[in-house]
Amino acid sequence: MPPIEYLSRSPGLGLPNGPYDFRKEIVESTVLSRRAGNYSIGYTPPMGAGFVPKIVGGSDEDLQQELLQQLDIAARRGYDKFVFKYVNSPEERFEHECLNYHSFQQQLDNKQHPQPPAGTKLSCPDRVCELFFQHTNDK
Numbered sequence: 084m085p086p087i088e089y090l091s092r093s094p095g096l097g098l099p100n101g102p103y104d105f106r107k108e109i110v111e112s113t114v115l116s117r118r119a120g121n122y123s124i125g126y127t128p129p130m131g132a133g134f135v136p137k138i139v140g141g142s143d144e145d146l147q148q149e150l151l152q153q154l155d156i157a158a159r160r161g162y163d164k165f166v167f168k169y170v171n172s173p174e175e176r177f178e179h180e181c182l183n184y185h186s187f188q189q190q191l192d193n194k195q196h197p198q199p200p201a202g203t204k205l206s207c208p209d210r211v212c213e214l215f216f217q218h219t220n221d222k
């Protein structure tokens with residue numbers, strides 16, 4: 084039995100572009116370079132539609148380059164789809180990445196919490212997470 088994973092259509096992730104096949108030429112022709120954005124990489128289950136997110140991330144510099152760097156690891160794990168959106172600010176990228184990270188944490192390969200934009204001290208918008216951070220910071 085495959086693991087039961089939450090099947091999300093891309094609106095659930097808030098990433099309206101896709102799912103697209105996760106291949107180099109598709110990324111290069113679909114995602115503009117030097118644009119900031121959020122993405123998720125995953126797969127479509129064999130028996131139907133939908134998109135199963137396995138990796139969530141974002142880039143404040145170049146979403147296209149970030150995605151291209153994930154091609155090898157995705158291929159090894161059998162992830163063949165991706166979804167994305169562009170953002171207007173690093174803050175927007177960080178907040179969206181945090182929400183996706185917490186919403187799908189149990190099924191994601193991501194081991195580390197999303198990083199705030201360089202030079203900022205933004206805190207995660209997830210309330211439970213914020214408490215956790217305060218708790219760990221107190222030690």
Ligand SMILES: [Zn+2]
Nearest residue numbers: 181207209212
């Ligand atoms: Zn968090």
